[in-house]
Amino acid sequence: MTDVRGYVAVFGGLMVLTLATVTIANLSLPTGVAVALGLLVASVKAALVVMFFMHLKGERPLVLWPLALTAFLCLFLIIFVLWSESDHVQTAGYRLPATAEFLPTS
Amino acid sequence: MHGSIPYTAEVRPDTGLTNPKLGIWLFLASEVMLFGALFSAYALLRSGDLAWPDQSTIVSVPLATVNTLVLISSSVTMVLAWAALGSHRKASPGPDASTPTERLGRYRLFMGLTLLLGCVFLGIKALEYADKFSHGLGPATNNFLGLYFTMTGLHALHVVGGLVVNLYLIGPGTRMWTSDPTRFANRVEVAGIYWHFVDVVWIFLFPVMYLL
Amino acid sequence: MRLLLKSLVSTDHKVIGLMYAVTSLLFLLVGFSLVLVMRWQLAYPGEPLPWVGELFGAANAPGGIVLPEFYNQLGAMHGTIMVFLGVVPLAVGAFGNYIIPLQIGAPDMAFPRLNLASYWFYLAGGIVMLASFVAPGGAANNGWTSYAPLADLAPGMGQTMWLGGMGLIIFSSLLGAVNFITTIIQLRAPGLTWFRLPFFVWAQFVTSFLLLLAFPPLQAAAILQGMDRLAGTSFFLPSGLAVSGQALSVAGGGNALLWQHLFWFLGHPEVYVLILPAMGIVAEVIANNTRKPLFGYRLMVYSVFVLGFLSFIVWAHHMFLTGMGTTVSAFFQATTMIISIPSVVILSSLILSLYGGSIRFTTPMLFALAFLPMFGIGGLTGLPLGLATTDIPLHDTAYVVGHFHYLVAPGTIFALFAGIYYWFPRVTGRMMNDVLGRIHFVGSFICMNVIFMPMFIQGLAGVNRRLWDGGAQYAHAQGVVGLNIPMSHAAFALAFFQLFFIANLALSVARGRVTARNPWQSTTLEWGDAQAPVRAYRDPYEYSVPGAPADFTPQGEVA
Numbered sequence: 001m002t003d004v005r006g007y008v009a010v011f012g013g014l015m016v017l018t019l020a021t022v023t024i025a026n027l028s029l030p031t032g033v034a035v036a037l038g039l040l041v042a043s044v045k046a047a048l049v050v051m052f053f054m055h056l057k058g059e060r061p062l063v064l065w066p067l068a069l070t071a072f073l074c075l076f077l078i079i080f081v082l083w084s085e086s087d088h089v090q091t092a093g094y095r096l097p098a099t100a101e102f103l104p105t106s
Numbered sequence: 107m108h109g110s111i112p113y114t115a116e117v118r119p120d121t122g123l124t125n126p127k128l129g130i131w132l133f134l135a136s137e138v139m140l141f142g143a144l145f146s147a148y149a150l151l152r153s154g155d156l157a158w159p160d161q162s163t164i165v166s167v168p169l170a171t172v173n174t175l176v177l178i179s180s181s182v183t184m185v186l187a188w189a190a191l192g193s194h195r196k197a198s199p200g201p202d203a204s205t206p207t208e209r210l211g212r213y214r215l216f217m218g219l220t221l222l223l224g225c226v227f228l229g230i231k232a233l234e235y236a237d238k239f240s241h242g243l244g245p246a247t248n249n250f251l252g253l254y255f256t257m258t259g260l261h262a263l264h265v266v267g268g269l270v271v272n273l274y275l276i277g278p279g280t281r282m283w284t285s286d287p288t289r290f291a292n293r294v295e296v297a298g299i300y301w302h303f304v305d306v307v308w309i310f311l312f313p314v315m316y317l318l
Numbered sequence: 319m320r321l322l323l324k325s326l327v328s329t330d331h332k333v334i335g336l337m338y339a340v341t342s343l344l345f346l347l348v349g350f351s352l353v354l355v356m357r358w359q360l361a362y363p364g365e366p367l368p369w370v371g372e373l374f375g376a377a378n379a380p381g382g383i384v385l386p387e388f389y390n391q392l393g394a395m396h397g398t399i400m401v402f403l404g405v406v407p408l409a410v411g412a413f414g415n416y417i418i419p420l421q422i423g424a425p426d427m428a429f430p431r432l433n434l435a436s437y438w439f440y441l442a443g444g445i446v447m448l449a450s451f452v453a454p455g456g457a458a459n460n461g462w463t464s465y466a467p468l469a470d471l472a473p474g475m476g477q478t479m480w481l482g483g484m485g486l487i488i489f490s491s492l493l494g495a496v497n498f499i500t501t502i503i504q505l506r507a508p509g510l511t512w513f514r515l516p517f518f519v520w521a522q523f524v525t526s527f528l529l530l531l532a533f534p535p536l537q538a539a540a541i542l543q544g545m546d547r548l549a550g551t552s553f554f555l556p557s558g559l560a561v562s563g564q565a566l567s568v569a570g571g572g573n574a575l576l577w578q579h580l581f582w583f584l585g586h587p588e589v590y591v592l593i594l595p596a597m598g599i600v601a602e603v604i605a606n607n608t609r610k611p612l613f614g615y616r617l618m619v620y621s622v623f624v625l626g627f628l629s630f631i632v633w634a635h636h637m638f639l640t641g642m643g644t645t646v647s648a649f650f651q652a653t654t655m656i657i658s659i660p661s662v663v664i665l666s667s668l669i670l671s672l673y674g675g676s677i678r679f680t681t682p683m684l685f686a687l688a689f690l691p692m693f694g695i696g697g698l699t700g701l702p703l704g705l706a707t708t709d710i711p712l713h714d715t716a717y718v719v720g721h722f723h724y725l726v727a728p729g730t731i732f733a734l735f736a737g738i739y740y741w742f743p744r745v746t747g748r749m750m751n752d753v754l755g756r757i758h759f760v761g762s763f764i765c766m767n768v769i770f771m772p773m774f775i776q777g778l779a780g781v782n783r784r785l786w787d788g789g790a791q792y793a794h795a796q797g798v799v800g801l802n803i804p805m806s807h808a809a810f811a812l813a814f815f816q817l818f819f820i821a822n823l824a825l826s827v828a829r830g831r832v833t834a835r836n837p838w839q840s841t842t843l844e845w846g847d848a849q850a851p852v853r854a855y856r857d858p859y860e861y862s863v864p865g866a867p868a869d870f871t872p873q874g875e876v877a
Contacts, residue, residue: 003189011182018174018312022167025317038313046306053185053302055295060122062503063131066527070135073531073630074142080646081146081579082153084634087643110425113504125428125504132496136534143535143580147542147553150579155571246550248569253553256545 010052017045115289130296134303137264141307144257148314151249159250161316164243166234170316173230174308180223181305184272184298187216191283193291210283213294217276220301224269231262254315261307268301329430334437335416336745341437342408345444346731349399352392354813359384361806363787378456389786390459391476395447397462398480401588402487403444405730409595410491410529411440413737414498414522416745420844421516423507423852423874428500436494443486450479461784463585466554466577470546471561478547481540488533488540495530498522507843507874509854513619514873516842516858517612520619521598524626525591532587532630539580546572575640582633590629592726593693594622596733597664600686603736604668606840607683608675609869611859614667621660621667628657638709647706654704661697665690676862676869680838681755685736688763689729696725699774714784717777720770728766735762735819743837744844748830754822761815768808772801839870846874 021041025034051057056064112118113125121128152158190212192204204212238244238251245255275297282290325333355374358367364383366372371382378388415433419426427433450457455474458464469477502523506515545551550568554577557570605612612618634642634650669690677683699721702708712718735758742750776798781789788802789795836845841860843852852874860871 004186007182007185007189011178014178014182015175018171018178021313021317022171025162025167025313031318035318038318039310042310042313045309049181049302049306049309053181053305054299062121062123063128066132066135066499069527069627070138070531074138076631077139077142077535077579077583078146078149080631080634081150081576084579084637084642084646085150085154085573085575087646089641089643111428111430111505112425113428118504121503123504125500128503129429129496129500132499132530133492136492136495136530139531140534140538143538143583144542146535147538147576147580150573150576151553151571154573157571244549245545246552246569249552249571252545252549252551252569255549256541256551260541 006052010048013048014045017041017048021045115286115292124292126292126296127299130299134300137303137307141257141260141310144253144260145310145314148253148257151253155249159248161250161318164238164251165254165316166237167316169230169234170312173227174312176223176227176230177305177308180220180227181302183216183219183223184301187213187220188291188294188298190216191287191291191294193288206283206287210280214276214280217272217294221269221272221276224265224272228262228265228269231258257311258315261304261311264304264307268297268304271297272301327434329426329434331415331419331426331430331433332745334433335412335414337437338407338411338415338440341441341444342404342412345399346404346408348448349396349404350813350816352396352399354809355384356389356392356396357802357806357809359389359786360788360802362803363790384786386786387459388456390461390784391451391457393784394458394461394464394480395451398447398458398484400726401462401592402484403440403447405592405726405734406491406588407440408734409599409730410498410522410525410591411437411494413595413599413734413741414494414525417741417844418498418501418519418522419505420744421519421842422502422505422510423843423854424501424505427497428504429497432493432497436490436497439486439490439493443483443490446479446483446486450476450483453479463581464543464577465581466543466546466572466574467556467559469577470543470554471566478544481544481547484540485537488537491529491533495526495533498526499530502526507852507854510843510873511854513616514854514857516598517601517615517618517622518595518598520622521594521601524622525594528587528591528594528626528629532584535580536584539577542580543577575637578637578640579634582636583630585636586633587626587629589722589725590625592730594625596689596730597622597668599733599737599740600668600689601671602840602842603682603686603740604671605859605861606740606838607678607680607686608672609678609861610671610675611857611861612667613670613673614663615859618664618667621663625657625660625664628653628660632657632704635704635706635709638706639713651704651706655701658697658701658704665693665697680739681750681752681759682736682740684756684759685732685739688759689732689736692724692728692732692766696721696723696729699724711780712777714782715777716773716781716783716789719783720773720777723770723773727770728763732762735759738823740838741844742826742830743833746827746830747832748826749833749837750826750830751822754818754825758815758818758822761818762812765808765812765815769805769812772798772805776801836872839868841870841872843872843874846872 021038024037024041029037056067111125113123115124117124190209192209235255243251245252275294279293280290282293325337328334355367366382367379367384368382371379371384374388378385378391415427453475455476457476458469458472458480460469460472460477464477464480502519542551542553546553546555552568552570552572554574555566555568555570555572556574559566559570601612601618632650632654634646635654638647699717703712703718703721739750739755742748776789776795779794779798781792781795781798788799790799835847838845842858843854846852854873855875855877856871856873858873860873862869863871
């Protein structure tokens, strides 16, 4: 029954982390910090589920490599889309609307 | 005829995997990219928007927190359902000398709980959606709500898919427990891996949609 | 009829492979027909299309004269059908399904029922795409790239059906990719270690990873565009957008470039999906027809993995003109330049494989040999496109069209022809006719070059792509617009030469020369005796081994 105890322990951890993330969200932290902490806690929770419930801890390399590639590509997509759209050509007097309200050139 | 595909139930020695185990992880890799792309859309649209609404004033954090606990619980009952079958412990039998029927019974209990909790999750989501619609809020209201409905909606569809599979595995699928218990336990494990993934997506959706 | 119905529910990989082959060849024919109409319009803008022009109806071609809106439908659907319903299903769905299990000595794919489901989703997606032509408003007409906000706002049902069709096709590909990867990893016969795999299998393996991981973001984008079109969201619609002078009543705040990022995240790996199976086929045909092992086999394998990986991180070279900053552009330019390295390694290895070989100029070998310089031209013409500054005058011109068509038409499609002529005897037990094959080859080769080479000239002169009149109304195009006439005539001639191929297929299936098991005297496992339990004893290309009784030693033959 030891593996059952392990699962219940992970479950307990997930509960605690869930309540923690809600508490942190109520602390009115600066946006950057709030986002970072929120994603960090979520990542830890996800890691617990993936490692222990999905048995990825101790899984074969043949499974781990494609997943590592996937994680890399997923992050790359998110980061590079953000970077590409923030690093825009700016010419004097004309602001690319991007996603902001379209303002007349000033 | 298709029992003749090797490594469907037994592990291939040099890779240490069965076909379904490898297959489900590959499928989940594609799902990571699907939801990842939607998260990238969220990140881009929110970061560029000067007038992004305060999310917690539109969606209910307490309700979603409950839902998060519900889904996590369903994840634990799912893995306990698989563990109840005990097929992974054939090497070291241990003190628990239960009969196959007893194990099936315990499995059914936990799988039933998983199904119940999954339905509760969907029920709460339906409440949330209905509440939005009744206030005249919908996906077209703004991009936050657009993404909220799209991403939680797609997630909910995945929950439905998982419930359909689990329903099969608690019902007609159990016939395989008598004919090929190892293969049945593997099926439950694979379904479990999918179910846990659905939980993992929610683990990220919850803070992004409700807390940040 | 009963055979057809039985085939539609068979889970046998060979049947499914053939279903994919027949369906995709039909789609290739449809896609080709669409562009023939376009080519008429380009050569003779505003003139009625003879014979079939009136059939398109007054909404599309009154009096047989192609309207610009209809031209756009033809263009968008030509690209979509050729890429997603024609080439990839043939290269991956047909060749992959039929040949991979045979080449690795497996009884079938790892998930035979999933395989059948893949085919059904593909067929369903194709039917939706074709049906869009008769839907209100006609088919999608926003390029195969469906850029926002144009595609978001396009009236009618065509674009929405494009999104739905793509969703079905993508799901088919995802299931197929899971199947192929699992099969290659798990079902290799005893003795078939990784580096004893034929290069064709390696190419399909990497291709499957590209499909698995690159398609989902387009699936996501299609969902988002679908929401924009059907649920009134504005994921891709910026604030303040006006259409025909009227402000759009949507919430706004969207980003049109988000669509481009998500599309090209798939779009770029997709072109490697188009080329890798072709390289795999060419490798097999060259090894077989030079009677020697591939030069640099191991290096080719490493290169195809590097190529696959890099293909994921170059996508924004399709977006150099969207106003991205210099740092981001430099990054994507750098990765784009680097990706040419493994590409050149593979091409060079194939070319060097010819050196010292006893070359047999069989029909498949003719196509495989022609692939090499044609792929070279396609690849080299990509270099100025991959450099951000030289891309500025070339982006969205006919030059780009010439570049990618060299890679796909006398590139991939030639390789697919090679594969069909090569593996036809394995599938049917008969040979295809050589005379018809050679006529098909010579005619296609000449015509393709006449069609696509002038596109570089037109593009360099500044002629835009997707112009309904081929640039005729622009002063800067006057010197080159006349080239459209010989180009179009070559396109019609190309159609004529495909008749030799179609006739050859039909005649050979019925009355081709019956042949023994391994008429090409090939070494790989798919040519071995299907009934005996399969085991691999050696490397895949043991040709001309000194001291061996024959100039080839099959992989599966006991030592």
